[in-house]
Amino acid sequence: MKHDLHASPDRITRRKLSDQVFDRLREMIASRELPPGAPMPSERDLMERFGVGRPAVREALQHMQTMGLITISHGERSRVNELSAGSVLERVDDVARMLLSSEPEQLEHLKQARRMFECGLVRVAAENATAQDVRDLRELVGEQRARIGDPEAFVTADMTFHSRIAQISANPILVATSQSMLRWLFQYHGVLLHWSGREKITLHEHDDIVDLIAARDADGAVAAMQAHLDRSNPLYLHANAINRAD
Template identity: 30%
Template sequence: MATNESSISSPNLPAAAGAASASPFAPVTPPPRLRLSDMVYEQLETMIVEGRLAPGSALPSERDLAQQMGVSRPSLREALLRLESRGVIVGRAGGGYLVANASQPLLAEPLSQLMSRHSKTVDDVLEMREVLEAKAVELAAARATSEDIARLRQVLEALEAAFAAGQDGRDGNAGKSLLTHMPELDAQFHLALAEATHNLVLVHLMHAIFELLRGSVADNYQAIVGHGADLEELIDQHRRIFNAVATRDACAATRHLQDHLAFIRANTANTANTVDSSGT
């Protein structure tokens, strides 16, 4: 008996559903008024919304992506152009596309400008991190996958290596790692914690404010070094947070995160640059 293609009412229905032939699979055809490019668009958009394609990540080449999705390149290209027109993806130099961080200009840029003019916002950022990240480490301890743990370990080990290089000058410029490489990796570690929550809203929010977080962390390192605080203790705090998440100890993860932020607060107090109303 031939397969009745009209019984397929949704592009997400498994191919084998409704098939009466011996074959477990049947050709999938889009419902009337839904083109193949629409189905491609919906799949890619869903992957972006769910965080399976993170902001800043590169899409495969058109050829590879068309092969993986089993569609023609014209249909794929039509879907990609539609995503680009909506600002969901952006073209990159040399060809291809990156997943856009669409919320960042709306959130991070105005906040960064505000921080540059008002020193009080330094404390406000720490308060925001206390709210968001305390919950993030709790969720990460419960939900992190083996891939999430591996990512956190990779960033932590890079952070430890940058500290060692900055301490003995192996980076070719004594202190460079302490005030450039370390803050970047520190921010990446906290972003990886957020991603390990698998909370879609939290992940997108943290990506949206990542530039704000990175700038704040860099300022914190300047202040901490200026205070003569022990950066090795800062590294140990990240190690304790990681160990708690990796061992599924949500209470310990939250406690270590709070200790970490308290350490930052204690060593950055009264160090923010005051900017006058003229902005100079």
């Protein structure tokens, strides 16, 4: 049988110089040779260190900025960014919103994911909440109640309430994921509150959830959160239809 050299797994593929520079810089950041907040070496220093031209260095640096690894400021040295779960997820916000707008059926997947996610979070909250956590949640419900009549402020307060439940987990990845899901849903939720007239129902459900967290009733808190999200999910569908019709 004739051997196809082009299909060989051993075939050597030439890579762009800028990609190789990017990989080397990424390794320097990962190894803390360039720690968060540190200034990046100058273009000239990088050219000399890697033996490449200015175009390769500049393209690599631009790629690093696009990836959120560094910040390039004109007139100042570029600096290494402090990475966190939140900063990483924030970089996909625009893409996530575009996906929801161009493929509305993805909204169903997001709602399902949020339901499963938040029910897990509220169970953790009921098992671990401190007295201060409960006081904070009650204060947030009170602040949300004061925002009735201002739809955007009411939704913002709603997001803060759910984010505070996530914070009880003390897990930054869970907190960042919760906040991202809420941001992605915000464009739909903001529309529905103008006509839903169900703010008082939302507040009553939030009160119930806090009471169950305070009572350390994990199963009850999960059931209440499920009912809360199941009631609001059909409203997202209606609001999404309004967005597409506009």
